[in-house]
Amino acid sequence: MGNKIQKKDTIGPELLGSILDTVSEGFVRCREGAVIWASARAAEIFREDSAEKLIGRELNSLFVPVDPTSALEPSDRHIRFSDGEERILRIAPVGDNGDEELYLVENLTQQRFLENEVQRANRELHHANRERVSLRNRVQCETEERDELLTVISHELRTPITVITGYNRLLLAEKVGTLNEEQQRFCNQSIKSCQRLNNFIANLLEASRESDGEMVLEVTETSVVPTLEGVASFLRPLIEEHGLSLTFDIDPASAAARFDPVRIEQVITNLLSNAIKYSHDGGMIELGTRNIEDGGRSYVEICVADDGPGIAEEDRERIFDPYVRLGDSGHVGGLGLGLALCKRIVSAHSGTIGVDERPGGGSRFFFRLPDASDLPKEPEPTELKPGELESTS
Ligand code: ADP
Secondary structure, three states: OOOOOOOOOOOOHHHHHHHHHOOOOEEEEEEOOEEEEEOHHHHHHOOOOOHHHHOOOEHHHHOEEOOOOOOOOOOEEEEEOOOOOEEEEEEEEEEEOOOEEEEEEEEOHHHHHHHHHHHHHHHHHHHHHHHHHHHHHHHHHHHHHHHHHHHHHHHHHHHHHHHHHHHHHHHHOOOOOOOOHHHHHHHHHHHHHHHHHHHHHHHHHHHHOOOOOOOOOOOEEEOOHHHHHHHHHHHHHHHHHOOOEEEEEEOOOOOOEEEOHHHHHHHHHHHHHHHHHHOOOOOEEEEEEEEEEEOOEEEEEEEEEEOOOOOOHHHOOHHHOOOOOOHHHOOOOOOOOHHHHHHHHHHHOOOEEEEEEOOOOOEEEEEEEEEHHHOOOOOOOOOOOOOHHHHHO
């Protein structure tokens, strides 16, 4: 019984007024359009310092609509005060007893601003998404076109290569007459170049493939120096044609590395061909090897440096991505796949590849192959003594 709430007969205007003063929305009572009572919050919303200042004024005279035709909710008003400040208010009738009307007044400026921001951000997101999808489609189309182009090119190249190889073999078989030693050497060189070209085409196709399928390596443990010298002698005619000088800086104590000679030959061929392609005639190229330590591991580093235009710092990572060619390379033939292929091959060897600036100008491409002595060896089979088998099981 003591818990029962005492019921009052009526809620008087004063009690109602003090209740309405406690809520965050404002309230205004009007008779024939003029304010007869306002809550303190309503005065704040209409930027008056007390509710009394609103009494007797026409509700509609308290503000100036900015644009009555603007697309707001029916009860929302975009208004401007005499000092120019603008607000969005909700002035909604919530009660009418025939004589008087009660209005709820809310300041929605911040809320509407946030809603507009969210809408704008949504529109931008939608737009960005559409851009992304169209870009992805474009990239996909371009990739497909390039793959098709590569397939056609490789086919068009392989056919004459097979024919040249065939004729060389025919000559070497002396089916059409005997060859002297020099002629035989020329034919053999010609066949070798055809093989390299065939290999190169196959590798280019592989590098251009989207899939990162694992590369199969035929690894041996040996010095990289003969491979480096072999590529240099193979490309020497080209070096001479461009009047370039070639110097070697080979550490005589170059350690043996574990690598697939055919693949690494491809890497060196690409780097050296680039040094020739992108250098100015009469420039210089350096080939070098050294042993280095990095992160507690030993590597053999092979470098190809030139005094050509060099690579700007911001491009030094991206040039190893497929199809990336720098702005000033248009005059030199290429597809932008050579370095991507190098990266793939070196990564398959657990090595790293990069480029920095050559002291004195130009670029210095380098790649690192794990030093053979640094790699974990196969565990030696241990000989079991009689009786040991039982104790280990
Ligand atoms: P490609 O030579 O077919 O364009 P690469 O992948 O071998 O493709 O090289 C990518 C780009 O890197 C080249 O287009 C060129 O802009 C730049 N580049 C490569 N090597 C050098 C170099 N030695 N000097 C200057 N720029 C180079």
